[in-house]
Amino acid sequence: MNPVDDDDTTLESRFRSAAATIPAHGDVNDVLHGRDVSVRATASSRPNRHFVSYAAAAGLVVLVGGLVAISTRNNTPQTSPAQSPSTTAATEPTSPDEQLPIRGVKYATATTAVGVVELYDSPDTAEQCFTLALADGSDLADCFPNESVHDGTAYVYLRMRPEEPGLLIGLTDPDSSVRVEIGDTSTEPDDHGIWVAEVPNGTDTFIVDTDNGPQTFRIQEPG
């Protein structure tokens, strides 16, 4: 055996032993049935915000969310694979002429952001990406996919890990007038249409006030 083969064998062995220490548990239902949430906006009437707050506090919204999730899963329309399989309609979708100014929302398990969000075009894809400095000194980086707007409905992609507070980072049409309310706080997009909101543990709804009135979004828990 020549030295090159020995080196290759050594490296293969190191990679194998290192890989064995990395647990990997995936659930195909996360992909097939949108367990990691996504919601699409509703054209609902203005909600009673006090009721929403109290319901969230009492955990009722979680229960309702679970029931909706179960109902949705059992009544999932027969979509073709070309359609977004990771999206789940929490409520009735908006009609095509009621497109929402929200192009995408990302969820992260960081609790505190510092500084402003930097938004830029991905060099490799047509996505729009962002970085956000966090209080612990690290950076949060992610991208909004092109499919954020689909069939006249704004899809909102949320990746919520259970039972953890976090941040919502939203990308909104910068020409629109929007205010986002979550919990007891509200926020507005910056000049680039980006907004950041802290999500208290257990909060699963947020409201986006637009020129056309408020839209309620639900963050569905996995499962």
Add this chain to the structure above:
Amino acid sequence: MTTNKDHAEAAFAEFFDVEFAGQFRRAVFLLRDRGAAEDVVHDAFVEVWRRWSEIAEPGPYLNRCVLNGCRDHTASRRRRWTHDRTTRVEQHDAAADELSDILARLPFNQRCAVVLRFYVGMSNDEIAHAMGCPVGSVGPWIQRAKQQLLKELT
């Protein structure tokens, strides 16, 4: 009564079971961040499922999706990246830690090529196809990465 959708889901589930662990671990090697690796691999599988009826070879397509996702993540993180120990791989094995640290110091293309060679076991042609690069680039990337790994691994 089973439908075409049921058959497609069953086939995809089988594909997922075969591919998930390997794809996730290679993403961890490339990103040194389990949360980011989860996101990248999840998004890649969603993309494959979205095009399930259109793509003849889902394996190579998934490879490309995962690598592109890792590349995008690395590129965006580099913009404001400070060496942050809090996002490193949650490993408790010293050898795995050491390998992750050395990999993280390699340029992305070298890191990617060496992971695909020594962890996944791909040939140069397969690596070039997965990375979307000329096959002639792969050999030098692997050689440089290999030298660095052998020099630094204890």
